[in-house]
Amino acid sequence: MHISVNVDGVTYADEVEPRLLLVHYLRERLGKTGTVVGCDTGNCGACTVHLDGHSVKSCQMLAVQANGHEVTTIEGLARDGKLHPVQEAFHSNHALQCGFCTPGMIMQAIDLLADESDPDDETVRKGLEGNLCRCTGYQNIVRAVQDAAQRMKPGAGPKQEQHSDEHVSSKQPVGGE
Template identity: 85%
Template sequence: MRITVSVDGTAYTDDVEPRLLLVHYLRDKLGKVGTVVGCDTSNCGACTVHVDGHSVKSCSMLAVQADGREVTTIEGLARDGKLHPVQQAFHDNHALQCGFCTPGMIMQAIDLLADHPDPDEETVRSGMEGNLCRCTGYQNIVRAVRDAAGRMRPGAGPEAERVEQRSAQLSGGE
């Protein structure tokens, strides 16, 4: 089956088998190896990417379901050599140990912050519960997500604008 999908801002058209998972399409066909294969059962969240701006566990989605859609991977976050605010917050707060879960954690955190721009600790823990860290780095992950929220507050740049737009949509605004 032929699909056309935009990944990290680049359009790709490929023939894929109907049963090919999105995670394997991204890694094996496009070389986006930052999207990690964890459990293949959608339990760990290591493979989390954004599809049309929302987090999705790419091991639970077929590549054909991404046809005509916009996919963002961890590789697509940095701009002009500068890390995304969530990536920078994870780095600055030492919110990684082995690093295996980090790409999925960051992608989930970005989606969480789009819905909850100023989360308390409980909201972060609840919003991140579908992503597992086997090294138990949760304290630093929570700290990093809350730090990133501050970095992305209104007036802090383009990511802050995305958060403001998403918040307005959720509250019934434009």
């Protein structure tokens, strides 16, 4: 079957088997290996990509269903060598443990933040509940999504990274007060 799909800003025209999953098309045909194959059942969310700006689990979608659509993978987020604010926030908040769930978490978080610009903990957890972290890094992931929400607000400047070995005392003012 012939398909034409725009992936990360590039249009691809291909012949594919009607039963080829989108995740396998992205990884094997296009080399988009940041889209991870986790469970092949849609339970883990590691394969999450955007289809026309909304998150989908690419292991539950056929490549032919993407025909005529725009797909964004984790590789397509950075622009001009600059990471997407959600990618920056995941890095700054140490929300990357083993990294296996990270691409799917980031893609789902971007979709969540498109609808909810200032999510509380419960909103983040509910918004990411279809994505599993096997390392139990949820605290840092929730923190990263909330940080990304702040980074994405108009006029927000870049935040300074705070490394886990740094200690900030709550008794002293921070930022030159």
